[in-house]
Amino acid sequence: MTKSSNSNGPARQLWQFFASVKLSVVILLSLAVTSIIGTVIPQNENLMLYQRKFGDVLFTLFNALGIFDMYHSWWFRLLLFLLTVNIIVCSINRLNATWKVIFPKKPSFSAARFRQSKYRKTWTAEQSPDQLKALYAPWLARQYARFTEQSTENGFLLFGEKGRWTRLGVYAVHASILFMVAGGLMGSIFGFDGYVNIPEGESTDTVLLQNQKPEIQLDFKIVCKEFELSFYEDSGMPKKYRSRLALVKDGQTLVEQDILVNAPLRYKGINIFQSSYGKMPATNLVVTFTETASGLIYEKKAVMGAPVEMPGNAGTLTVEDFRPNFPFRGISLSNVFLCRLAPRDGEPGHIIIPADFPRFDAMRQGDFVISIANADFKYYTGLQVTRDPGVPIVYAGFILMIIGCYITFFMFHQKICVEIIAESGQTTVTAAGISAKKRPGMNAVVRRLAARLQKRAQHQQ
Amino acid sequence: MINMISSEFFSITTFIYGLATVLYAVAWIFRKSLPHKLAVGTTAVAAAGNLAGIMLRWMESYEMGIGHAPLSNLYESLVFFAFTIAVIHLFIEYRHRHRFIGVVAGPIPFLIMAYASLPKVDDAIKPLIPALQSNWLIAHVMTCFIGYAAFAIAFGVSILFLLKPTDKDAETGISSRIPDADTLDDLTHQMVMFGFLFLSIGIITGAVWANQAWGRYWGWDPKETWSLITWLIYASLLHARLMRGWQGKKIAVLSCVGFCAVIFTYFGVNLLPGLHSYQ
Ligand code: HEM
Numbered sequence: 001m002t003k004s005s006n007s008n009g010p011a012r013q014l015w016q017f018f019a020s021v022k023l024s025v026v027i028l029l030s031l032a033v034t035s036i037i038g039t040v041i042p043q044n045e046n047l048m049l050y051q052r053k054f055g056d057v058l059f060t061l062f063n064a065l066g067i068f069d070m071y072h073s074w075w076f077r078l079l080l081f082l083l084t085v086n087i088i089v090c091s092i093n094r095l096n097a098t099w100k101v102i103f104p105k106k107p108s109f110s111a112a113r114f115r116q117s118k119y120r121k122t123w124t125a126e127q128s129p130d131q132l133k134a135l136y137a138p139w140l141a142r143q144y145a146r147f148t149e150q151s152t153e154n155g156f157l158l159f160g161e162k163g164r165w166t167r168l169g170v171y172a173v174h175a176s177i178l179f180m181v182a183g184g185l186m187g188s189i190f191g192f193d194g195y196v197n198i199p200e201g202e203s204t205d206t207v208l209l210q211n212q213k214p215e216i217q218l219d220f221k222i223v224c225k226e227f228e229l230s231f232y233e234d235s236g237m238p239k240k241y242r243s244r245l246a247l248v249k250d251g252q253t254l255v256e257q258d259i260l261v262n263a264p265l266r267y268k269g270i271n272i273f274q275s276s277y278g279k280m281p282a283t284n285l286v287v288t289f290t291e292t293a294s295g296l297i298y299e300k301k302a303v304m305g306a307p308v309e310m311p312g313n314a315g316t317l318t319v320e321d322f323r324p325n326f327p328f329r330g331i332s333l334s335n336v337f338l339c340r341l342a343p344r345d346g347e348p349g350h351i352i353i354p355a356d357f358p359r360f361d362a363m364r365q366g367d368f369v370i371s372i373a374n375a376d377f378k379y380y381t382g383l384q385v386t387r388d389p390g391v392p393i394v395y396a397g398f399i400l401m402i403i404g405c406y407i408t409f410f411m412f413h414q415k416i417c418v419e420i421i422a423e424s425g426q427t428t429v430t431a432a433g434i435s436a437k438k439r440p441g442m443n444a445v446v447r448r449l450a451a452r453l454q455k456r457a458q459h460q461q
Numbered sequence: 462m463i464n465m466i467s468s469e470f471f472s473i474t475t476f477i478y479g480l481a482t483v484l485y486a487v488a489w490i491f492r493k494s495l496p497h498k499l500a501v502g503t504t505a506v507a508a509a510g511n512l513a514g515i516m517l518r519w520m521e522s523y524e525m526g527i528g529h530a531p532l533s534n535l536y537e538s539l540v541f542f543a544f545t546i547a548v549i550h551l552f553i554e555y556r557h558r559h560r561f562i563g564v565v566a567g568p569i570p571f572l573i574m575a576y577a578s579l580p581k582v583d584d585a586i587k588p589l590i591p592a593l594q595s596n597w598l599i600a601h602v603m604t605c606f607i608g609y610a611a612f613a614i615a616f617g618v619s620i621l622f623l624l625k626p627t628d629k630d631a632e633t634g635i636s637s638r639i640p641d642a643d644t645l646d647d648l649t650h651q652m653v654m655f656g657f658l659f660l661s662i663g664i665i666t667g668a669v670w671a672n673q674a675w676g677r678y679w680g681w682d683p684k685e686t687w688s689l690i691t692w693l694i695y696a697s698l699l700h701a702r703l704m705r706g707w708q709g710k711k712i713a714v715l716s717c718v719g720f721c722a723v724i725f726t727y728f729g730v731n732l733l734p735g736l737h738s739y740q
Contacts, residue, residue, distance in 0.1 A: 021704055025697045032693035032722075039683040039730070071681045118643075184679070193677060232527070232588045240591055261591035262674045273676040274591075386676040394678060398665045405661055409654040440647035440654075444557055 018089035027083045034079070038070045044210065084181055087174045095171070101413075102164045109148060109159040113434055114417035119442045120432035121450040125457050129155040129420045129427055135460055136418060136453060144416070155421040163413040167436075172404030179397030187390030192216055198224040199280060199380040203248070207385045218385075220249040222272065225256070227381045229277060241277050243381040269387050276382030279324045279335070281355075284376075287317065288358070289368040299373075307342075314367060315343040326352065333357075337372050412439055416449060429453065465521055468584060470514030471540060475578060477507035478543070478571035485563035489638060500563055501554055507570070508547040515540060518586065527588040532602040536584045539577040541602070543570035545610035549655075553614070559648065561640050565617030597670030605663030605688075609723050611656030612695070615649045616720035619713035622649070642709055649716050650702065657695050664688050687726040694719040 017023065041062075050068055051059045066073030114120075125132060133149070133156045141147040144160030151157075194207035194216055203223040207216040226244035231237065246256040247267055259265045265272040281304075289298045289311050298311040307316040318340045326336035335355040342348035351370070354360050358371035412435055419430045431453060433446040484500035487493070518531040518540075531537040550566035553559060576582065622645045639645075667685070672678040679685065698715040701707040 021700050025700050025704065028693045028697040028700065032690045032697070035686050035690050035693075038681060039686045043681065234588075237588060237590060239588065240594075262595045262597075262670075264673070264676065271676050273674070275675060384676040388677075391672065391678065395669070398668070402658070402662055402665065405658045409658055440650045443647065 015089060015093075018086050019093040021090070024083070024086050024090065027079060027086060031079055031083070034070070034076065037067060041067060041070075043071070044069055080181060084178060087177055091171055091174055098167050098171075102167055109150075109157075109161075109415070109417065111150075111152075111157055111417065111419070114415075114419070114432040117432045117434045119434070119446045120430055121446055122428060122430040123450065123454060125427045125429055125454075127427060127457060127460070129422050131460075132156075132420050132427060132429065132457065133158070135456060136420075139456065140418065152419075152421070154423070155419065155427075158418040158420070159415070160417075161413075161415040163411055166407050166411045166413050169404045169407030169411070172400050173408060174404075176397040176399075176401035176404055179400060180394050183390035183392075183394030183397060185390070186393060187388040191386065191388040191390065193384070193386045193388075195275065195382065195384050196222070197278065197280075197380045197382050198222060199378050200224055200227045201378075216385075218270070220247045220254060222246075222383070222385075223248055224381050227277065227379045229379065241274060241381075243274055243383070245272065245383075269389065271384075271386050271388075273384040273386070274381065275384040278380055278382060279377045280380050281322050281335075281337075282376035282378055285319060285337075286373050287319070288371045288373050290371070291368055292362075292366070302372075310368065313344060315341065315346075317341055317370065319372070326354075328352065335377065339370075341370075412436065412441070414442065414445060416446070418449075418453065465518070465586075467514045467518035467521055470510055470517060471574065472578065474507050474510040474514060475571065475574035477503055477510060478547070478567075478574055481507055481563070482568045482571050485567040489561065489564045492638070497560060497563070500567065501551070504547055504551060504563070504567065508544060508551065511540065511544040511547065511570070511574075515544065522586045525586060527586065529589050529594075530599045531586075532599055533589055533593055534583070534587060536577055536582050538602060538606060539573050539582065542606050542610060542613075543573040543577075545607050546570050546573070546613055549607075549610050549614060549652075553648070557648070559640065559644070561621070561638070562614075562618075562648075565621055566614050569613055569617065592674050595670055595673065597666055597673060601663060601666040601670055604659050604666055608656045608659035608661075608663050609727065611652045611659065612716075612720050612723050615652035615656060615716050618645050618649045618652065619716040619720075621645060622713040623710065623717075646709055646712065649712060653695055653698055653716060653719075657692070657699065660688070660692055660695070664692060684726065684730045687722065687730050691719060691722040691726050694722050 045068070047063070047068070050062070054062060062068060066075070070076055127135070137147075137149055137158055140158055140160045144162045145164070146159075146161040148159045149156060150159075192207070192209060194209045196204055196207050198204055201224065203221045205218045205221045207218060209215060223246040224243055225246055226242075228240075228242045228244075230239045230241075232239045240260065242258055242260050244256070244258050245265055247254040247265075255265070255267055257265045259272060259274045261274045264274070283303055285302045285304070287300050287302045287308055289300070290296070291298070291311070300308050300311075302308045302317075302319055304319050304322070307318045310317055319337050320340055321338040323336045323338065324334060326333045326338075328336075333352075333354045333356075337353045337355065339351050339353055340348060341351050351361065351364060353370055353372050355372055358373065359369065361368075361370045414433060414435045416431065416433045419432070421428045421430075431446050431450045433442045433449070435442045435445075481500050481503040484496045484503055488495075488497035488500055515531055518537070519528075522528045522531065532541060546566060547570045550562060550570075553562050553566070577584070621639055622642065625639045625642065625645070664685075667688070668678040671680065671685075694715065698712060698719060701715060702712060
């Protein structure tokens, strides 16, 4: 044959490169080592935080390498891609040889190979070789899918083989990886993973995405009809939170259901999860200004974001934001309003007003002590809203992985041989086994086989 | 305050594991079979006590009105970890009749139980936060720890392998008691295969649970990532065996590296930011 011309061509070399198990060890270890980076450097934070932490030079380098979102970076994806190609090429390359093992043209047993096996056990028996053969042969034929016997000069050879098909287990394991990669890819292309906070009694049809990507418009509204929270009595830890949600389209309720953590709502491929909760103030606030000099109290209505005129034309106050928790000089204040104070003459500045401490602002020693009273807090439910059409494929991969590993590890292909020899008035029996290279467990298989054979012989006596 | 009988059980169990460890050492050093038999019996008693303690703790949590399987915090996971190692160890004794396995696997449950009884490990029965109220939690934690237990034993055997002098003549005293390289290598491989299957199931049940609770089966949080790193290392080990020249020592080293990753997944990740609090 004149195959030599193309058998060394670049295509062939590339194929050989990808067909090697050495490459897969290198890729698997590279994935393991590089994955560490993303656990040491928190991922997907605000870029400004990184810049402050690492300085300009490192920041620019890391950013260029995609370290701040490394599991989605081009080089990490390249590694996954190489793994995929490696698995496919390797499987195709070996399938032919495996097929020949599973469906051999003419099955053969060779006594010589068993005699060389290091997994062997020898003992002597009372019975004659004929008696033993009559006892063992039918039993072995039941235990092993393939069974043959041969007569020798002074005894018999009994061969058994089973589990040829289990050689396909490895292909299931490798195929499962392909399923997971394919499912993951599908999810990232056709799916989304967003979140939304809805106050009790309100609704929305807009879902926000991480990383400042554009938001998603649903073709129905999510209404939070009710939110309920309960705590453990002793520890005050949250015990259960539940939202009653309704999906509404054109005034018609599509579904109405309670959701809990671990019990989401699923509707036409869209999943809504109970992921968090929080408090937000009512939209209408009452701001109280107490004049330090006179003790006079002025009350004004306010809405978030809109400036309020302070009494006596002293300037304006804007309630800008609300935080359920806010760290202040080492302690954590609850229910804090972040405000912007713009005096009529002077520089504007930011102040905080904790709703639970009306005298807090006195510390500032201004003309007025400002407090926000009667703030009416409302709970909102934090929902995770996702769509991932890849999930069934990934789950199929999961099942394939478990079944494949089980078959490969515990139901392996094995061949055994029992040799019965009459020797100087005695019968010697040897059990020996062989399996795929470097497969452990054959030792135990042979030992148990020997024990069972001995037991049967004793029973018969 | 409810009186916790389970704690008493665990203290006594710790002591019995310690006793078994000593008996194994005696049996090994003096090559005696009576202490060895006693050691096996003692380990079985300790494992039974360990299991009884777990069951009692389960019942006690119901008496407190916050009933849940005792697999929800560091203390409970340690106790379960010790139990699984003891069971796998007894299984190997029974199935393979390796005398030496007690010397490597015997001390591990003892050390784990002793660590669990340190004051810094909180042993109070705590109520479950909503995310943990799932049957997937039980499946996830159990399978992960069965996997970890197998890797722990593989680690012990690999250490023995590395301690073994390569030169036959150098084998004197204790080191001559170390079984032959093939036996150790086989056992390491078997434990890694067993552990790999269970770690895979553990990661998968965790993924299914995460998808149920948070709407994503994989989020690259440090705990998840470290369990994947562990899995990748053991996958490399399984493949490295198929290559010529990667046997014995190199495999033993990889098995030790893999177990370091297990330990980091278990404890170290708490030093990093993330969702998982303990497991
Ligand atoms: C994450 C990815 C992978 C996993 C989880 C995996 C898993 C496994 C497992 C469990 C085995 C059985 C080992 C044994 O018999 O003890 C195996 C064997 C094997 N794997 Fe992989 N594997 C992966 C990737 C790859 C890749 C990329 C290749 C490409 C070359 C590959 C090539 C092989 C080969 C050639 C065998 C031996 C099959 C035989 O004995 O007939 N694997 N793999």
